[in-house]
Structure formats: structure tokens, C-alpha cells
Amino acid sequence: MTQLVAPVANSPAGGDKRRPPHGSSRRRMFMIALGFLAPALVFLGALVLYPIVYTVVRSFFSAGGGEFVGWDNYVTMFTNDSTFTAIRNNVLWVLVAPAACTILGLIFAVLLEKIKWATAFKLIIFMPMAISMLAAGVIFRGMFQENPNLGVVNAALVTVNSAFGQDAAYPGAAGRDGLGLVQDRGVIASESTVESGSEQNFPLVGIRVDSVPAAAAQAEPAVNARAGQLVGTVWLDVVRGGGGTSGQIDDGKTGLPGILVDAVAADGTIAASATTDAAGRYVIDGLAEGAYRVALPAANFDEGYQGVSWLSSTFITGVIILSYIWIWAGFSMVMISSGLSAIDRSLQEAARMDGANEWNVFTRITAPLLSPVLIVVFVTLIINVLKIFDLVYVIPPGSAKPAANVIAVEMWTVSFGGGNNQGLGSALAILLLILVLPSMIINIRRFREERQQ
Amino acid sequence: MSDLTIVRGKQTAAQKILAFFGKGFVNFLLVFVAIFWLVPSVGLFISSLRTVGDSASTGWWTVFTTPAQLTVDNYVNLLSNTAITGSFWNTIMIAVPTTVLVVVIGALAGYAFAWLQFPGRDWLLIVVIVLLAVPIQVALIPLARMFGALGIFGSVLSVILFHIAFGLPFAIFLLRNFFMQVPAELLEAARIDGASDWRIFVQVILPLGGPAIASLAIFQFLWTWNDMLVALIFTNSGSQPLTVAIQSQLRQFGSNIDVLSSGAFLSMIVPLIVFFAFQRYFVQALLAGSQK
Incomplete structure (x- = not known):
């Protein structure tokens, strides 16, 4: 079990004062105490203390354990790519997650005091603490799926984006077969070159009706081209309800507005471009004499904004930290809120009477009085974050696992998950132990201070 | 004026x-x-x-x-899926004995630390406080080896033993702090009546420490129920709890979202019931370390 809360001793109560031990009763008392302590001592000795010693020794031996290798495992730890990524990610975790949880918890706890439904709010925020990190991991992995039809986060982003941005995208478009159009890597172009001063039409199919903008009008044939111009029409070569002739601009066929049309010179450079109007017509002007290919670049047919690849290497650690905050902000809120309720209100009232505003009351009076609780929460979260395992094991898909790695997961992978190197695994476990040492020392200090009061 | x-x-x-x-x-x-x-x-x-x-x-x-x-x-299918129902049963078989034993052993030791005098008591208490923060990783490799040698590796028992050992420091510390708040006069009175330490423990401390014990029990139960790492290493397909059974479905996320989502929710039901029914005690366990 990990430490859940940094301990603070209670006031040293009665125990010390009673029954001054003298003479023969000392031995008897010792035996009684031993009787009460024996089961705990056996468990702690055999299953906690002995393993610590074993792991320290084991960390100086080779993968199989047969050979003494000195500090080699510790050197490997900082030079091996995957272990080093793990250590680096742990640093990121420690810098971000405890502070974020503590600050959020503090904000919630302070705001809570102003609402009538505080208990309900506390329950909602605190509830994730009760469920397993595995379940939380399954939840977040689902929420951050890339497909905006499935993952709620990308669905929200795409909705917001399409509400504000203009998408003139026609995903799935293709040129009508047999009408002199070719398609290559998303680009739709004329099969042969066209002399400037002539016309090139693009009858397209395969476009979903809902991606045709409302502004689109009946397709119109282009006006005759003058010298130095290339003209034409881009339209959806389908009559709704059937009918019409392929490649002909019939009544009921819609022009496709907003499509970029490039005139590509013989050397492959784009000589000039134009955009289609509501009737699907374009006019490329200012061309030198010569032959061009007319092309509709791939950007016209992109899917458009599809959200963010949350579960990719770039964002994965951020997503996992978010899931951690979802779970642990409640812990910090509950701790801080109970700390707040223990503060003497008269100080704050007095400051308000003296004309202090809420911000000053908070920074000058509330926060300093809360600082012991804030430290306990912060230290507890640091210890907890250092050992983070489940979320990092569960959330990333295989491809993003290396980028999301942390020490506890690396320790598991190296010793049990196929790495088969229990020497390096032991060294990683000892690294974790060393990393929590400062907080152990803080715990002992606090305990001693409380005793001496 | x-x-x-x-x-x-x-x-x-x-x-x-x-x-x-x-x-x-x-x-x-x-x-x-x-x-x-x-x-x-x-x-x-x-x-x-x-x-x-x-x-x-x-x-x-x-x-x-x-x-x-x-x-x-999905739930109908889940309940006819013997791998899942079996692991649900395993979870109970792990969480309940662990909780009972942590509470019993922790209460005994907590009483000794709170009310008995013996040489080295303070030092031993400091050891317990140090062990509070020890990461379980330091015990995984040696205990896998030890349980292997004892022939219990892969069994529910090995997970129970592991959780008891690493649950005890918190249990002892928490119960010691609570037991110390029992008024000294009550113990004195019992002692004058000739009660032994055992009788004081059973008849005075345990009844008065009820809320503290409930807090610890709920906390330990949720902790054990929700554990994945220990079970991932120490159980096999026959003894694995829900968390391990569900994570093994993760490899093909999307194709088996039905098992994953309903399984994950099944694993949440018991903790959520415990949480909503006893959240006062759960919160108390969290607060106990920091505030009285």
C-alpha cells in the first residue's frame, strides 16, 4: 500500500504516564506488548523489511542474478533510452500533477463555501477516488479516442471548430470516369494539357450532399475564355432524384463553390490559381501562351479538421495527467475543505470589517493558516505521483506506450513484462525508494515535532 | 453612534x-x-x-x-462470461480477507503503540512511519521469488499476504492515533477492576474505536479491490481479480468495448456502493493522518 496521507501525530496522550515500569513487571509488560505486536512484526519483517534489503543487494547483480555487476544497473538506468524517458516523464509528472491537483482542490474548497449544494458538489468531485485507476483508464482512453465520431473530446472540438471555421472541404470527391480527368494522391487534374484561352470542366462525383455548402447554386457553364485565361466549371455531376447526362451541366446539378483550381505549367510549377464561385465557375487569368494542366489540389478534398490525436506520443502524457487530476483533485479538495472549516472565522471577519477585500483576506489570512494542510496534500500527492502505474499502463495504445513510460511501469516491464532483467528492475525499485526518502524524512520530523509539543 | x-x-x-x-x-x-x-x-x-x-x-x-x-x-453477456464472473469472485476472495486481517493485526499493534510501554517503542513507531511511504516496487521481485519457493505464487493467498504487509503501516498508524484519543480514565478504571490488557482491548478499545476501525476497513477494502499492479504480477488466469481480467481485454480496444465498458462498470459498482454508503468514514480515514 502506498502512503495515503502524510502522518501527523496526535497530541501525545496518556500512554506515557501510566504504570511506571519497575522490577519484575517490566519483563511481563514486554511479553504482553510483544504478544500484541507479534503478527504485525512478522508481516512487516518478512514481507517488507527483508524484501527491501534483498532488492538493494539484488540491484548490484546481473539480469539473471548470477554475477556481481557493481553500479552497472544504475548506469544503464540513466543511459538506456526507455528508462531515461521514464525518469524524464516522472519529473514532468511531479512538476505538474501535484501542483495542479492542489491548486484545483484549493479553488474548489474555497468556492464551495459560497454554495448551498456543497455536499453534492463534494460527492461528485470526490467520487473518482473510489473507483479503480483501471476503470478511470478505460474511461479516459475512450474519451480521447481520435475518431471524432467516437471520442467525446474530439467530437466537442470538431463541433466547436465547424461552428466557427468555414470548411469548404469536399471529402471523398472523385472525377467522373471517362471524361478526361485523372486522380493522383488526392489531386484531381485534367488528363492532358490544355492551351491557355480554352475551357476545362470538372464533373465530380462521390461528394456527400451534406458537405455541399448552402451557398452553392445551379452550375453554370463558364463564359468564353479570352487570351491568357483558363476557364471552366466544377460541379457535382449528379441530379438529385436521378436523370441528367454524365459530364453535361444539366438542370439540377450544383456548382461547387470555394474550390481552388491551379494551372500547372509544363515544369510542374503553379502558374496561377483561382477559386470557384457559387455556380462552380472559375477563371484563371494572366497566363502566358502555352499548355497547362488544370488541377484541383488535394486540400479541396481533405476531411477537414478532425480533432487532435490525443493518444499519440505527443499528447499522451498530458492526457494521462488529466485523468490523474480527475481522480485526485477530489482528495485535495476534501482535505483542504476540512482544513478551511477548522480555521477560526473571526480573523477573516475582522479583516473584512477593516475593509480588506476578498483577495487580501485569502492571501493574507486564509492561505497562511491553511499552509500546513496544503503541505500535507502536496507531499502526499508527490509520493503518490512518483509511483504512478495503473493509468500509464492502461491508457496509452501500444504505439504511444514508449513515450508515456514512467519508472513504475518501466520497473514492471523490465522485471515481469518480458524484459527479464531483475537486476535493472531492482535498481529502478531502489530509485523509487530513494525518490520518496525526502518525504519520509519530512514525515519523521513532523512526528517528532508533534511529540515534543 | x-x-x-x-x-x-x-x-x-x-x-x-x-x-x-x-x-x-x-x-x-x-x-x-x-x-x-x-x-x-x-x-x-x-x-x-x-x-x-x-x-x-x-x-x-x-x-x-x-x-x-x-x-x-452487455451485462447479460458479462454475467454469462465465466472468466469475468470468476474474477469477480476472486476480487471478493482477495479484498475481504485482506481487510479483516489488516484491521485485526493493525488494531492489536495500534493498541500496543498507543497504550503499552515497552523498550524501543518510539523507535519502532518511527520504523512504521518510514514504511508508510515505501513503494511496493521494492518488494515485488523478492516476494515473487519467495512466494514461488513457498509454492503459493499465482494464488489468491499470495496477493492477500502482499496487501496485508503493505497495508499494515497505515493501519497501525491510523489506529494508534485514534486509540490514543480514548480517555485514559476509562482504561485506568478497567485496570483497577482487574481487567487484563486483552480484556481492555476487546471490551474498551475496540467498541470505542468503532468509527476508526470502520474508516480503516473501508479504506483498505477499496484499496485492495481497486489494486491492479500486485494482482497483475502475483495471480494467474484462474486467480486474477476483475482489474486484471479487464485490462487483458484492453489490447484490442474498440473491438471489445462492450466487455470493457460493462466490465469496468461492474468493477466500479461495489466501490461506488461502499463509497456512497460509508463516504463519511472514507473521508475520515483520509483526514485521520493530518487532522484530528
Whole structure:
């Protein structure tokens, strides 16, 4: 079990004062105490203390354990790519997650005091603490799926984006077969070159009706081209309800507005471009004499904004930290809120009477009085974050696992998950132990201070 | 005198106006936060009530427009899936004995630390406090080897032993702090009546320490129920608890969202019931370390 809360001793109560031990009763008392302590001592000795010693020794031996290798495992730890990524990610975790949880918890706890439904709010925020990190991991992995039809986060982003941005995208478009159009890597172009001063039409199919903008009008044939111009029409070569002739601009066929049309010179450079109007017509002007290919670049047919690849290497650690905050902000809120309720209100009232505003009351009076609780929460979260395992094991898909790695997961992978190197695994476990040492020392200090009061 | 009253009256009026807008905004903000916090769990729950086909093509939020897609099929399938029901049973077989033993052993030791005098008591207590923060990783490799040698590796028992050992420091520390708050006069009175330490423990400390023991029990139960790492290493396919059984489904996420979502929700049901029924005690266990 990990430490859940940094301990603070209670006031040293009665125990010390009673029954001054003298003479023969000392031995008897010792035996009684031993009787009460024996089961705990056996468990702690055999299953906690002995393993610590074993792991320290084991960390100086080779993968199989047969050979003494000195500090080699510790050197490997900082030079091996995957272990080093793990250590680096742990640093990121420690810098971000405890502070974020503590600050959020503090904000919630302070705001809570102003609402009538505080208990309900506390329950909602605190509830994730009760469920397993595995379940939380399954939840977040689902929420951050890339497909905006499935993952709620990308669905929200795409909705917001399409509400504000203009998408003139026609995903799935293709040129009508047999009408002199070719398609290559998303680009739709004329099969042969066209002399400037002539016309090139693009009858397209395969476009979903809902991606045709409302502004689109009946397709119109282009006006005759003058010298130095290339003209034409881009339209959806389908009559709704059937009918019409392929490649002909019939009544009921819609022009496709907003499509970029490039005139590509013989050397492959784009000589000039134009955009289609509501009737699907374009006019490329200012061309030198010569032959061009007319092309509709791939950007016209992109899917458009599809959200963010949350579960990719770039964002994965951020997503996992978010899931951690979802779970642990409640812990910090509950701790801080109970700390707040223990503060003497008269100080704050007095400051308000003296004309202090809420911000000053908070920074000058509330926060300093809360600082012991804030430290306990912060230290507890640091210890907890250092050992983070489940979320990092569960959330990333295989491809993003290396980028999301942390020490506890690396320790598991190296010793049990196929790495088969229990020497390096032991060294990683000892690294974790060393990393929590400062907080152990803080715990002992606090305990001693409380005793001496 | 009257001047002062007027000034005060003005202040309160101004404060009231400020407070009204402030409260409206705070309420709005916190409602927003609460919804935000609920979305993940609600999403999982709704997902667990949809068919594989629906889950593969549309998001769970579409149920708000087409509620007809809701079905309990996933749960029916889950309950006839012996791997899952078996692991549910294993979870109980791990969590219940662990909780009982941690409470019993922790209470015995907690009493000794709180009310008995013996040489080295303070040093031993410091050892317990140090062990509070020890990461379980330091014991995984040696205990896998030790349990292997004892022939219990892969069994429910090995997980129970592991959880007891690493649950004890917190249990001892928590119960010691609670037991120390029992009034000394009560113990003195019992002692004058000739009660032995055992009788004092059973008849005075345990009844008075009820809330503390409940807090610890709930905390330990949830902890053990939700553990994945220890079980991942120390159990096999026959003894694995729910968390391990569900994570093994993760490899093909999407194709088996039906098992994953309903399984994950099944694993949450017991902790959620325990949490909502006894959340006072759970919170108390969290607070116990820091505040009285």
C-alpha cells in the first residue's frame, strides 16, 4: 500500500504516564506488548523489511542474478533510452500533477463555501477516488479516442471548430470516369494539357450532399475564355432524384463553390490559381501562351479538421495527467475543505470589517493558516505521483506506450513484462525508494515535532 | 453612534449586491465543473448500455437523440462470461480477507503503540512511519521469488499476504492515533477492576474505536479491490481479480468495448456502493493522518 496521507501525530496522550515500569513487571509488560505486536512484526519483517534489503543487494547483480555487476544497473538506468524517458516523464509528472491537483482542490474548497449544494458538489468531485485507476483508464482512453465520431473530446472540438471555421472541404470527391480527368494522391487534374484561352470542366462525383455548402447554386457553364485565361466549371455531376447526362451541366446539378483550381505549367510549377464561385465557375487569368494542366489540389478534398490525436506520443502524457487530476483533485479538495472549516472565522471577519477585500483576506489570512494542510496534500500527492502505474499502463495504445513510460511501469516491464532483467528492475525499485526518502524524512520530523509539543 | 450604524448598513448593502453576483457566478462555474467531472463516468455507463455495433460507429452521446439503442445485453453477456464472473469472485476472495486481517493485526499493534510501554517503542513507531511511504516496487521481485519457493505464487493467498504487509503501516498508524484519543480514565478504571490488557482491548478499545476501525476497513477494502499492479504480477488466469481480467481485454480496444465498458462498470459498482454508503468514514480515514 502506498502512503495515503502524510502522518501527523496526535497530541501525545496518556500512554506515557501510566504504570511506571519497575522490577519484575517490566519483563511481563514486554511479553504482553510483544504478544500484541507479534503478527504485525512478522508481516512487516518478512514481507517488507527483508524484501527491501534483498532488492538493494539484488540491484548490484546481473539480469539473471548470477554475477556481481557493481553500479552497472544504475548506469544503464540513466543511459538506456526507455528508462531515461521514464525518469524524464516522472519529473514532468511531479512538476505538474501535484501542483495542479492542489491548486484545483484549493479553488474548489474555497468556492464551495459560497454554495448551498456543497455536499453534492463534494460527492461528485470526490467520487473518482473510489473507483479503480483501471476503470478511470478505460474511461479516459475512450474519451480521447481520435475518431471524432467516437471520442467525446474530439467530437466537442470538431463541433466547436465547424461552428466557427468555414470548411469548404469536399471529402471523398472523385472525377467522373471517362471524361478526361485523372486522380493522383488526392489531386484531381485534367488528363492532358490544355492551351491557355480554352475551357476545362470538372464533373465530380462521390461528394456527400451534406458537405455541399448552402451557398452553392445551379452550375453554370463558364463564359468564353479570352487570351491568357483558363476557364471552366466544377460541379457535382449528379441530379438529385436521378436523370441528367454524365459530364453535361444539366438542370439540377450544383456548382461547387470555394474550390481552388491551379494551372500547372509544363515544369510542374503553379502558374496561377483561382477559386470557384457559387455556380462552380472559375477563371484563371494572366497566363502566358502555352499548355497547362488544370488541377484541383488535394486540400479541396481533405476531411477537414478532425480533432487532435490525443493518444499519440505527443499528447499522451498530458492526457494521462488529466485523468490523474480527475481522480485526485477530489482528495485535495476534501482535505483542504476540512482544513478551511477548522480555521477560526473571526480573523477573516475582522479583516473584512477593516475593509480588506476578498483577495487580501485569502492571501493574507486564509492561505497562511491553511499552509500546513496544503503541505500535507502536496507531499502526499508527490509520493503518490512518483509511483504512478495503473493509468500509464492502461491508457496509452501500444504505439504511444514508449513515450508515456514512467519508472513504475518501466520497473514492471523490465522485471515481469518480458524484459527479464531483475537486476535493472531492482535498481529502478531502489530509485523509487530513494525518490520518496525526502518525504519520509519530512514525515519523521513532523512526528517528532508533534511529540515534543 | 448613529453614524456608525449607517456606515455599517451601507457596507452590508454593497456587500449583498456583490455577494449576489458573486454567488451567481460561483454557482454557474461550479455547476459547469460538476458536469465536467461527471461526463467521464456517465459516458462509460452509457457506453456499457450500447451494442458493439453502435459503439463502433457512433459516440455514446447519440443516446440523447436516439434512446432506443440502450440495451442491457452487455451485462447479460458479462454475467454469462465465466472468466469475468470468476474474477469477480476472486476480487471478493482477495479484498475481504485482506481487510479483516489488516484491521485485526493493525488494531492489536495500534493498541500496543498507543497504550503499552515497552523498550524501543518510539523507535519502532518511527520504523512504521518510514514504511508508510515505501513503494511496493521494492518488494515485488523478492516476494515473487519467495512466494514461488513457498509454492503459493499465482494464488489468491499470495496477493492477500502482499496487501496485508503493505497495508499494515497505515493501519497501525491510523489506529494508534485514534486509540490514543480514548480517555485514559476509562482504561485506568478497567485496570483497577482487574481487567487484563486483552480484556481492555476487546471490551474498551475496540467498541470505542468503532468509527476508526470502520474508516480503516473501508479504506483498505477499496484499496485492495481497486489494486491492479500486485494482482497483475502475483495471480494467474484462474486467480486474477476483475482489474486484471479487464485490462487483458484492453489490447484490442474498440473491438471489445462492450466487455470493457460493462466490465469496468461492474468493477466500479461495489466501490461506488461502499463509497456512497460509508463516504463519511472514507473521508475520515483520509483526514485521520493530518487532522484530528
